[in-house]
Amino acid sequence: MSDRQKGLIDAFKTTIPNADIRYCCRHIWTNFKGKFPGVVYKEHFWKAARSSTVHHFNIHMATIKELNEDAFKYLSEIPAQHWSRHAFTSARKSGMLLNNCCESFNNVLRKARSKPILQLMEWIRRYVIQRCCAKREGLKIFEGVIMPSVVKMVHMGLKEASAMRINQAYLNEFEVDHEDDTYVVNLENRTCVCYKWTLMGIPC
Incomplete structure (x- = not known):
C-alpha cells in the first residue's frame, strides 16, 4: 500500500510485478478534497471506498457524478482495484484502505532516520527484536483463545x-x-x- 508517490508504481512493477497494489484512501481523499471540497463529497467518497459490492460502489460514484462531472472523472481515472473494497482480490485476506501501519512505523523511525544506512538497519533490527519480545511478554498474561x-x-x-x-x-x-x-x-x-x-x- 502506498500514497502514490511518483516512481513507486513503476518500481513495484519492476521489482514485485505479482504484488497486489493498493493506494491509501486517506492520501487519495486529501488530494481529492483539495479540488472538490465539501461534506457530501467526503461522505460518498468514503462510502464508495468501503463498498463491498459493485452495485453500492456505482451508487456512490453516480452521486458524485451528479454533483460534479470533473470529480467523478478524477476518481474514475484511479483504477478501483487499488482503492475500493469491492474490486479487491479475495486472494489477499485484507480489506485495509489506509496505510496506518506504515505511517506508525515511519513515525517510529523518526529518531533514527538521520543515521547511515547500515546503522539504520541495525537500529530497525533491534527495535523489531524488542517489540517482538514485549508482545510475547504481553501474551503471557492473556486469557482466552480468541484475540x-x-x-x-x-x-x-x-x-x-x-x-x-x-x-x-x-x-x-x-x-x-x-x-x-x-x-x-x-x-x-x-x-x-x-x-x-x-x-x-x-x-x-
Whole structure:
C-alpha cells in the first residue's frame, strides 16, 4: 500500500510485478478534497471506498457524478482495484484502505532516520527484536483463545445478523435480506455476494 508517490508504481512493477497494489484512501481523499471540497463529497467518497459490492460502489460514484462531472472523472481515472473494497482480490485476506501501519512505523523511525544506512538497519533490527519480545511478554498474561480484535469482529457480525431475514432457496443456498438489499449465501462454497466476509477471510 502506498500514497502514490511518483516512481513507486513503476518500481513495484519492476521489482514485485505479482504484488497486489493498493493506494491509501486517506492520501487519495486529501488530494481529492483539495479540488472538490465539501461534506457530501467526503461522505460518498468514503462510502464508495468501503463498498463491498459493485452495485453500492456505482451508487456512490453516480452521486458524485451528479454533483460534479470533473470529480467523478478524477476518481474514475484511479483504477478501483487499488482503492475500493469491492474490486479487491479475495486472494489477499485484507480489506485495509489506509496505510496506518506504515505511517506508525515511519513515525517510529523518526529518531533514527538521520543515521547511515547500515546503522539504520541495525537500529530497525533491534527495535523489531524488542517489540517482538514485549508482545510475547504481553501474551503471557492473556486469557482466552480468541484475540480481542477478532472477538470484536464476531460480535459485530452477530449484531448485523440479528437484523437479517433469511429465506432458503436450495439445500445450501439462502437469500439474506439486510436493510434494503438481498444477498445470496452459499454455505457449501462458503461464499456471499456481499463479498465483505470473503475478503476478510471469514467463512459465511
